[in-house]
Amino acid sequence: MDRRSSIKLLAAAGIASVTAGGYLWLNKHRDHPQLAIDLTLERLSKLNIDALHASGSWDVARTFNHLAQSIEFSMAGFPQMKSPVFQNTVGQLAFSVFHARGKMTHNLEEAIPGESIQTANADPTASLQRLVESLQKFEAFEEPLQPHFAYGSLQKNEYARAHVMHINNHLEEFKMT
Numbered sequence: 174m175d176r177r178s179s180i181k182l183l184a185a186a187g188i189a190s191v192t193a194g195g196y197l198w199l200n201k202h203r204d205h206p207q208l209a210i211d212l213t214l215e216r217l218s219k220l221n222i223d224a225l226h227a228s229g230s231w232d233v234a235r236t237f238n239h240l241a242q243s244i245e246f247s248m249a250g251f252p253q254m255k256s257p258v259f260q261n262t263v264g265q266l267a268f269s270v271f272h273a274r275g276k277m278t279h280n281l282e283e284a285i286p287g288e289s290i291q292t293a294n295a296d297p298t299a300s301l302q303r304l305v306e307s308l309q310k311f312e313a314f315e316e317p318l319q320p321h322f323a324y325g326s327l328q329k330n331e332y333a334r335a336h337v338m339h340i341n342n343h344l345e346e347f348k349m350t
Contacts, residue, residue: 176203206277208337209333209337210333210337214307214309216344217301217308218304220301222297222298222301226345226347226348226350227298228347229280229281229282229346231281231282232297233235233301233347234300235295235300236300236343236346237303237304238303239285239288239290239343240340240343241300241304242285243285243336243339244304244311245310247311247318247319247332248310248316248318252284252287252288253287255286255322258327260320264321264325265324268321268323268327268331268335271335272338273300275338276338276342277339277342278342279342283345285322308336312333318332338339
């Protein structure tokens with residue numbers, strides 16, 4: 174085998190190894206017990222709403238309403254969907270990475286496509302209550318869930334983790350004063 178063929182073979186083997194390793198890492202079973210709705214409900218119940226301030230452009234009420242609406246959409250259907258090609262490629266890859274890490278990172282000021290939330294004079298306490306109630310309804314929900322606008326079809330346990338990771342990501346933006 175000449176030198177050029179050897180280099181091509183080594184490069185192909187390296188690409189195959191990285192691809193296989195990435196696939197195995199993304200598809201490894203991970204339990205993530207911290208991503209449970211009951212733990213999230215407990216965490217939300219301990220928030221001091223009067224001392225909570227958002228560091229981004231969305232206020233606390235807007236953020237809680239956004240989170241609640243995301244959960245509600247998983248049961249009722251999202252108003253706008255990404256294409257099936259996006260869902261089955263980029264969307265599923267993003268969800269797999271988030272799930273593998275046990276943590277989501279996304280643009281905290283990006284609305285869900287088609288999301289409509291009244292933001293003027295929204296009450297943070299009522300918005301937090303809406304979030305809590307949406308999580309409770311999700312836990313009790315026994316009908317088929319609707320596809321996620323970006324991730325596509327998810328099982329209930331996957332959706333639960335997605336919701337908790339979404340909430341956790343937004344809570345990182347809050348500051349206590």
